[in-house]
Amino acid sequence: MILNKRNQHKLPTTSVKGDFPVTYHYTAGIAGEKFFLALKDKKLLANTCDSCKFSYLPPKMFCEDCFDELDDGTYKEVDGTAELFSYSEVFYDHRGDKLEKPLLLGLFKLNGSSTIFMHNLLVSEPKIGMKVKVVWSEHRVGSIFDLKGFE
Amino acid sequence: MTKKVGMVSVGLTQFQRRAKETGKELAYYSAKMALDEAGITRKDVDGVIIGSAPDAFDGVHQKHEYLTDGSGGFNLPTMRGYVGGGTGVFSPIQGWYSIASGVNDVVLVTTEEKMSSVQPSSQAAFLTIFDNMIERPLGPNLVWIFALEMRRYMEKHGIPKEHIASVSVKNKGNAIDHPSAMLGKKWTLDEVLNSELLADPVRLLDISPVADGAVSFVMMSEEKIKEFGISKDDVAWVDGVGWNVDTTMWTNRDLYYPKYVEKAAKQAYNMAGMKDHSPEALRKWLTFAEPYDPFNYKELHHLEGLQLFGKGKAPKAAFEGVTARDGDFPVTPSGGLLGVGNPIAAAAGMKSAELYLQLTGKAGKRQIDGRDMERGVAQAWGDLMQVGTVLVMKGGRIE
Ligand SMILES: [Zn+2]
Numbered sequence: 001m002i003l004n005k006r007n008q009h010k011l012p013t014t015s016v017k018g019d020f021p022v023t024y025h026y027t028a029g030i031a032g033e034k035f036f037l038a039l040k041d042k043k044l045l046a047n048t049c050d051s052c053k054f055s056y057l058p059p060k061m062f063c064e065d066c067f068d069e070l071d072d073g074t075y076k077e078v079d080g081t082a083e084l085f086s087y088s089e090v091f092y093d094h095r096g097d098k099l100e101k102p103l104l105l106g107l108f109k110l111n112g113s114s115t116i117f118m119h120n121l122l123v124s125e126p127k128i129g130m131k132v133k134v135v136w137s138e139h140r141v142g143s144i145f146d147l148k149g150f151e
Numbered sequence: 152m153t154k155k156v157g158m159v160s161v162g163l164t165q166f167q168r169r170a171k172e173t174g175k176e177l178a179y180y181s182a183k184m185a186l187d188e189a190g191i192t193r194k195d196v197d198g199v200i201i202g203s204a205p206d207a208f209d210g211v212h213q214k215h216e217y218l219t220d221g222s223g224g225f226n227l228p229t230m231r232g233y234v235g236g237g238t239g240v241f242s243p244i245q246g247w248y249s250i251a252s253g254v255n256d257v258v259l260v261t262t263e264e265k266m267s268s269v270q271p272s273s274q275a276a277f278l279t280i281f282d283n284m285i286e287r288p289l290g291p292n293l294v295w296i297f298a299l300e301m302r303r304y305m306e307k308h309g310i311p312k313e314h315i316a317s318v319s320v321k322n323k324g325n326a327i328d329h330p331s332a333m334l335g336k337k338w339t340l341d342e343v344l345n346s347e348l349l350a351d352p353v354r355l356l357d358i359s360p361v362a363d364g365a366v367s368f369v370m371m372s373e374e375k376i377k378e379f380g381i382s383k384d385d386v387a388w389v390d391g392v393g394w395n396v397d398t399t400m401w402t403n404r405d406l407y408y409p410k411y412v413e414k415a416a417k418q419a420y421n422m423a424g425m426k427d428h429s430p431e432a433l434r435k436w437l438t439f440a441e442p443y444d445p446f447n448y449k450e451l452h453h454l455e456g457l458q459l460f461g462k463g464k465a466p467k468a469a470f471e472g473v474t475a476r477d478g479d480f481p482v483t484p485s486g487g488l489l490g491v492g493n494p495i496a497a498a499a500g501m502k503s504a505e506l507y508l509q510l511t512g513k514a515g516k517r518q519i520d521g522r523d524m525e526r527g528v529a530q531a532w533g534d535l536m537q538v539g540t541v542l543v544m545k546g547g548r549i550e
Contacts (some may be wrong), residue, residue, distance in 0.1 A: 022270060027268070
């Protein structure tokens, strides 16, 4: 077999530093802008497809299944109560650095939505299926951190 | 034996500098419009093609996955093709082969780009398409390297800049009649010739503007077209397709002539049964052309690669009005990238859409009149200036 005869040489390596010299100005979009602006007023918005009754949180401009456009009338506020769907205690960040303090990350099924939402889990003894509620930040600017997490 | 494939509808967003919509919302607008135009729903679709250029523009990695919902791909066989600027013509080619092969019957194709996200400019992202250690440290951007290519083309044939500039006047003027256009305007030749010098000989009005936008198509097998009762007047058949890639070392080509476009074009013409590749025969066989025009000289360059004019012959023909919308051989009746705008993959998608709209008589004020709309060719160009993609379509009643 050729694989066994032509072994790959392992050569000493020199590397040159580089970067990807770009940053971004993202737009939240038609549905996203409604969602983020509502967070400033401590409101969690979901929207529901009239055809299939699936509720999106965060809301979407269209139903990915029926392909209906979801207009203003489809949006409604949910109460912020949720069920813990899954969780993990995490120790390293995306750079490979050890976190100063381990972080609890959760997946939440918010009442009034059909989707699952990721955020920080603020309880000491997590258990799948437990009832939790949204915790708001004092200072809200229309970002995902207008929520501290769920407890 | 491959199946006969027709395009039955198109959908286009407005092209604009910065859209409020996300990339997936743009994709949804054009995809939904194409479905509505075809009179079908997503439930009728059995395959989805997504075409988008570098992830670095939208700032979303694996953009095809991100765009899947807006493109109608949820729970369907979905695939992204990507050949840089060549993508918008390659995507309907992918739509064609997924149907021609018998894998799918009804395919929704979407091309999308949201270039306003990337900062400080799309050229910063383009910088990383060059070799990291040999070329990138010199800071090339596309305007610089196209200036090198444009000068080589002008020098080789002794082309006056007036002839090249006339393409900007024509295309930006044609775009006035395109509902998606960002830059439709009647410029004078002098205004183009005296616009700001960016990289000699390239001036501001020689170039197309970056944009956000999306374009979609519905494509079907002949049997499905019959089954849905779609009139032949609403169909443009895929007649020939071709694509080709030149050497990765873009500097190792004589830049005055796009050999890769010639190879792609001949592949498409041969598939359509057109063996005579002389400019005279091809200009008779084809009613019009939509060659890729991110820069004005590129339209001319590509017309020669497409064999529609001899080498060095396209500029004079354009200057003399041969390629005007009401000329002997209309070229870029849409207004092109120069006039409608250049959201990379969607820009060439717009060119593919123009084939459909002209061949079915739905181009509105842009409609080429006074002749039978038999056949058109769209072409795009991309990767590191070495890919050519070519699509020939014919009218629904042409056998
Ligand atoms: Zn639905």
